[in-house]
Amino acid sequence: MTKTYMANNQTIQRDWYVVDAAGMPLGRLASQVASVLRGKNKPAFTPHVDTGDFVIVLNTDKVILTGKKLEQKFKRRHTLWMGGLKEVQYKKYMAEKSDDAVYEAIRGMLPKNSLGRKMIKKLRVYKDGQHNHQAQQPKELQIIRKY
Secondary structure: OOOOOOOOOOOOOOOEEEEEOOOOEHHHHHHHHHHHHHOOOOOOOOOOOOOOOEEEEEOHHHOEOOOOHHHHOEEEEEOOOOOOEEEEEHHHHHHHHHHHHHHHHHHOOOOOOHHHHHHHOOEEEOOOOOOOOHHHOOEEOOOOOOO
């Protein structure tokens, strides 16, 4: 009988990765970044432990949406008051708050519990190509670009 390896917080080594999101589809970018935040790219992945790495996403202004999603997709939220549904077309949402759109897309692909809330704190999103994390010496993360 073999023992199953379980990662713990003392043995986890976290790396920093930087992703250039220019020209990438939003959903493909979000799913692959969420996978790195969870730690699924590591051999020591343990579902109930946060084994993921830090990720910096740059150039969110240049993220694309395929098809007619810019016109047909809406960012919806509710104020919890009667008739309080607020809708913003993604064309306007991406033009004004593209960093929030990328952040929310990635957050939606993480677990919906306390572990997911820990994982999303390791994400940094910037509209342009500048970030202030040079001291962490981030490595370039290779994202598969099939589109």
